[in-house]
Amino acid sequence: MRDDALTGPEATAGASSHVVTRVLLLMSDTGGGHRSVSEALAEGLRALYGPAVEPRIVDAFIQYAPFPLNRSPALYPYMVKPAIVPFYARAWHFANHPRRARQLAYLFWPWVRDRIAKLFAENPADVIVSVHPLFNDVTLRYWMQAPRRVPFVIVICDIGNIHALWCANADLVIAPHEGARRRTIACGVPPERVVVTGFPIRLRFREVRNRPKTFWREQLGWRPDLPTVLVMGGGEGMGKVFENARAVAESGLPVQMAVVAGRNERLRRRLAAVDWPIPTYVYGFVRNIPEMMAAADLLITKAGPNTIAEALAVGRPMILTHYLPGQEEGNVDYVVNGGAGVYAPEPEQVKEALREWLTRPGLLEALSQRATAMGYPDAALDAARWIWEIAHSKRPGSKGA
Known part of the structure; x- marks a missing residue:
């Protein structure tokens, strides 16, 4: 990416538009990384498109999940204490298979269905971006039943081991490197829906x-x-x-x-x-x-x-x-x-x-x-471009919708 990326044609084109593109970023403070990635993406979107974009960060666990999921951010520091870590690791490995990941989402669906519906009713968006693996399958399950859905993007927030929960069949999956892209495709996501930008970090x-x-x-x-x-x-x-x-x-x-x-x-x-x-x-x-x-x-x-x-x-x-x-x-x-x-x-x-x-x-x-x-110092900007592109390519009446 050029050093003048923030003054390129996308920035001026976005700023001159009267239509605001609403980007809903789903995260949770179970670990510091999910919020940081959300903030980096919001920063990249604003840097490129200015007032033409409206990023909104929502902690879906705290604000919309039923008890006890809504306590997950507060409980996370205790979940990763040495005495608990072995059980946490076993659960992580058990669910790290495409079929078991889907089954896990299926089991949770009746429990969270109404809350998911409320989340999207109260946060209308032109594109939804998930930076947390537990939101992916349930979000797609909701939109499968909706009369009209908006594009759904997954931004993988891991570097080494890419869990199967990241590999849902979204409209676009943004991977941190080529190895993560290969893992995502191996889990069943079509290759044309997976791109590599790096791991989004602050500008x-x-x-x-x-x-x-x-x-x-x-x-x-x-x-x-x-x-x-x-x-x-x-x-x-x-x-x-x-x-x-x-x-x-x-x-x-x-x-x-x-x-x-x-x-x-x-x-x-x-x-x-x-x-x-x-x-x-x-x-x-x-x-x-x-x-x-x-x-x-x-x-x-x-x-x-x-x-x-x-x-x-x-x-x-x-x-x-x-x-x-x-x-x-x-x-x-x-x-x-x-x-x-x-x-x-x-x-x-x-x-x-x-x-x-x-x-x-x-x-x-x-x-x-x-x-x-x-390193991928431009990852937040490159990911923001992909999010903007899919938000507009999937709009009603647009090319590719």
Whole structure:
């Protein structure tokens, strides 16, 4: 995509139209990724089409699902605790088959049918976009019975293991990479309905690449002259964040470190109480992750799909330390096999990887180049174009309707 993409013909054509295209984005805060992708898509749509588009983000679980599904976002942090994870992983794998996925949706249908009808009655749209796998089959089942339906788009929000629940026969499925496209087709979606745009992330990640690391370090108040390690654990501060930070501090390397605890306030306080032997900056939940990644040389993080997509977009290699069994297992393989990082589940392994990366001449630069090659910084814009196109091609009276 060209750097002048936001001033191209689509933007001016959209802005001059008197018809507003309504885009309904279905998500749920079961994990941070679904909301982030929804916001990235809304941002991409507004950037390209301005007032000609009206994106609306709806948390379908909280606002429309029956009890106890409407408690899913609040329960999710407990569902992924170590004691529960094995049961969560078994359920994930059991449902990861096209036939069983459809049967699961069929069982839920009588329970959620009225709520689905209410959702679409109260949120009229010209195109519906799902960024959550549990909404796909029930949405299609509803529109199969409707006298007139609108286009339905699925945006896959996983990177490694693509669950069968993503692979519903929508009008369009937007995949994060070619491997995900092949998986979707293997599950029965016609090839002409699957496109690859990358994993949609905020546009800020494409913008920060235009400045050197030293610029962003100065903006953040970090030392501009030191190699910089960014330690994260996702929005909830999951995994061995404290232990990994201590491994960096004890590596004996001349580095500085930024640690993001996310919403884990207990972790933030614990980190802040330490007298670290290297320059260290401790944060809670922040909104300037693009700038932090652009300022860092590498990340130490859990294998969440959003974090991986964001790091690749700015060309930062990763030491992956933790993953959620089932849905995040394949994320590790995706990064490692692509040459953009390593898996180091123990702090001592983190320390060893860090020493190798920062002492072997040219290694960190080679890893960064591989990460850059795997990144899709324009994914939100490319996905927005596809959503706009199908919304208009499927309108009554339009070509292809």
